[in-house]
């Protein structure tokens with residue numbers, strides 16, 4: 412059975428990561444997918460994309476894409492601009508569906524879900540969109556409280572405790588909670604969006620280009636925050652970006668997307684040591700190599 416997925420090795424990873432990667436060694440994505448479905452739901456791969464194809468008219472965006480997202484780790488999906496990272500993210504949460512192929516979330520096929528199952532499945536996810544996607548007419552507090560008011564029966568005291576706890580976690584208290592989104596810097600908007608993504612205790616948190624619009628220092632601070640919150644809360648994090656520095660900083664597992672396929676995936680050290688010419692060029696940010704201006 413063939414697959415684009417590179418079975419990861421444990422070399423150089425943290426003990427927790429190494430233990431997870433050890434469990435993956437010896438079987439490829441397809442075998443792993445079958446095991447996950449049959450007897451160990453969500454045990455290793457939190458999400459699996461299997462032979463995905465997607466086109467918009469003549470624009471073929473996914474072309475036999477295979478990738479596994481390991482449970483409990485921070486995975487970075489890296490790729491040049493316009494390669495379909497946001498389209499892939501939309502598929503993972505069932506906002507778009509593939510022309511062919513399957514997406515399994517904890518072993519369950521997303522394209523085959525009923526609308527009710529899809530809505531339930533999306534409750535597993537917290538998502539930080541590029542600009543925080545805050546409601547402009549609501550304060551930071553009300554933005555963060557919104558999912559709790561929509562999806563739970565908590566009273567306002569319980570909501571306040573959760574909202575203020577999450578805002579504190581992302582460093583947005585001391586009056587910031589009363590501000591309107593238009594009064595926030597780009598970094599603050601992202602932190603508010605992050606707090607909102609966390610309020611329902613998601614099992615999987617997705618970040619769509621968290622570094623977009625931030626200077627390198629604020630990007631580094633946001634990465635530090637993502638790592639800290641992940642260490643405190645656990646869960647599966649998926650970060651979509653073209654920023655190599657962010658990938659190196661927080662990616663325990665890295666998948667590189669190009670021309671509709673995952674060129675290679677594996678643990679950080681293996682990826683930054685990759686012999687694959689495209690992966691080498693991209694991760695080095697080098698002008699020479701197979702990647703051109705097209």
Ligand SMILES: Nc1ncnc2c1ncn2[C@@H]1O[C@H](COP(=O)(O)OP(=O)(O)OP(=O)(O)O)[C@@H](O)[C@H]1O
Pocket residue numbers: 467470472490491492493494495496497498499653
């Ligand atoms: N709803 C849509 N309808 C038609 N084409 C689309 C749609 N969404 C995305 N595309 C196309 O799919 C391709 C991939 O877009 P996508 O936004 O996923 O790229 P990306 O890798 O996230 O890029 P960037 O890093 O610049 O944000 C682009 O050619 C885009 O025009």
